[in-house]
Amino acid sequence: MSAVRTGLAVPMHGIGGRQDLPVPFELAVTGAAIAIALSFVILAVAWRSPKYRGAAAGKALPAAVTATLDSTWLRWAVRVLGLAVFAYAGMALLAGVDRLTNPVFGFVYILVWVGLVPVSLLLGPVWRTLNPLRTIHLLACKVLRHDPREGLLQLSPRVGVWPAAAGVFAFAWLELVAPDRATLLVVQSWLTLYFVFVMFGAVLFGNRWFAAADPFEAYATLMAKLSPWGRRPDGAIVVRRPLENLDSLVPRPGLVGLVAALLGSTAYDGFSNSTFWVAWVQESTYSPTLLGTIALAGFVLFVLITYAGATLLAGRMSDSTRAALPGLFAHSVVPIVLGYVIAHYFTLLVLEGQRTLILLSDPLSNGWNVFGTGLLGVNTGIANHSTAIATVQVGAVVIGHLLGVVSAHDRAVALFPRRHALAGQLPLLVVMVAYTVGGLLLLFSA
Numbered sequence: 001m002s003a004v005r006t007g008l009a010v011p012m013h014g015i016g017g018r019q020d021l022p023v024p025f026e027l028a029v030t031g032a033a034i035a036i037a038l039s040f041v042i043l044a045v046a047w048r049s050p051k052y053r054g055a056a057a058g059k060a061l062p063a064a065v066t067a068t069l070d071s072t073w074l075r076w077a078v079r080v081l082g083l084a085v086f087a088y089a090g091m092a093l094l095a096g097v098d099r100l101t102n103p104v105f106g107f108v109y110i111l112v113w114v115g116l117v118p119v120s121l122l123l124g125p126v127w128r129t130l131n132p133l134r135t136i137h138l139l140a141c142k143v144l145r146h147d148p149r150e151g152l153l154q155l156s157p158r159v160g161v162w163p164a165a166a167g168v169f170a171f172a173w174l175e176l177v178a179p180d181r182a183t184l185l186v187v188q189s190w191l192t193l194y195f196v197f198v199m200f201g202a203v204l205f206g207n208r209w210f211a212a213a214d215p216f217e218a219y220a221t222l223m224a225k226l227s228p229w230g231r232r233p234d235g236a237i238v239v240r241r242p243l244e245n246l247d248s249l250v251p252r253p254g255l256v257g258l259v260a261a262l263l264g265s266t267a268y269d270g271f272s273n274s275t276f277w278v279a280w281v282q283e284s285t286y287s288p289t290l291l292g293t294i295a296l297a298g299f300v301l302f303v304l305i306t307y308a309g310a311t312l313l314a315g316r317m318s319d320s321t322r323a324a325l326p327g328l329f330a331h332s333v334v335p336i337v338l339g340y341v342i343a344h345y346f347t348l349l350v351l352e353g354q355r356t357l358i359l360l361s362d363p364l365s366n367g368w369n370v371f372g373t374g375l376l377g378v379n380t381g382i383a384n385h386s387t388a389i390a391t392v393q394v395g396a397v398v399i400g401h402l403l404g405v406v407s408a409h410d411r412a413v414a415l416f417p418r419r420h421a422l423a424g425q426l427p428l429l430v431v432m433v434a435y436t437v438g439g440l441l442l443l444f445s446a
Helices: 025-045 063-069 072-095 104-112 116-123 132-144 162-176 184-205 208-213 215-224 242-246 255-272 275-283 288-317 325-359 386-415 418-445
Strands: 229-231 237-239
Touching (some): 072 132, 116 215, 116 325, 162 208, 162 288, 242 325, 255 288, 288 325, 325 386
Antiparallel strands (some): 229 237
């Protein structure tokens, strides 16, 4: 009998740890050397005037295609689909059994949190329409004949995406630190708090609150900036080069905190699986939950402080000191976040994603086979290709680093005086190299 049917999953990383072996040390060192060498090559020979035009760039789709994508019927079809999928998963959440055969754990931790990354890369900012909480709020406003954009209070621009950054940290804590995180009570409690926090905020501030506070939407929107799909200020849907699309990311208060929470929590995930950390926690007299919480916060703060410090130092070195620099360069960290995500969760998505889709045929564990997949087993063939997996992991981290360096370089030559543009990039380049080397070492030690 397969592990799917007996529920023999390991309760790590929510429902399962990484399904691959650590990256060979030689491959990690090679990846680090390539990243460092190419970083300085880019700095030395790249362009000296900005090439990316951000929101103004892109080739517009035919008017008929844009009209269809913006049509009311299609938007409502997507909203209803999202609501139906989450209602189906909610059945497992509220009425399912408290065992690892309950698909809600994989649905939340794998299909939603990890799966929204490839969905956003392929389809762009589709999560805004799929988001079931937005749909519920919109339906309630229609019933009450209330403008969904209006709330009881005005949302201050200073709020930015700080609530979403806090939500990302809270979800990372649930997924990586919380005791009994693969039990229904814990997941139900967290999702209840999330629902109340987001929906109550929407009542107070209108639907602007979703972009500011929903961690899933903020994460998906950030990843969608690396997709080829964008929208010009005139409303036209366009096809752009991903880095040019990324350049259109508008700095907002809390954006640095958001990328720091994403990068820091992913790095902590790799660190928490290392032999050193596991042995130290087991030998310690302190609570594993306390130690995990402190370490998770430490990783996030490390990214926040080193990144902000590097950008501010870059401003001083380039004669362009300004407090807004961390936000103006935050987009360059997004490719590094993506590289970390692919490296750490690629095999998890493939293997545990299959398991979750199989288990969704029987959400209540009572013998249903709704989609006809209930008797299938997980295809673990990918696990037999350890060298290919290691190459993908190292390649993802290195390519993410290089894309981040290119994005930072283009922004630097746009912001800094020409004579100081190269020197001003050095602090951020050093920090990016440190993130990349650290990420590769975590893959080696996990």
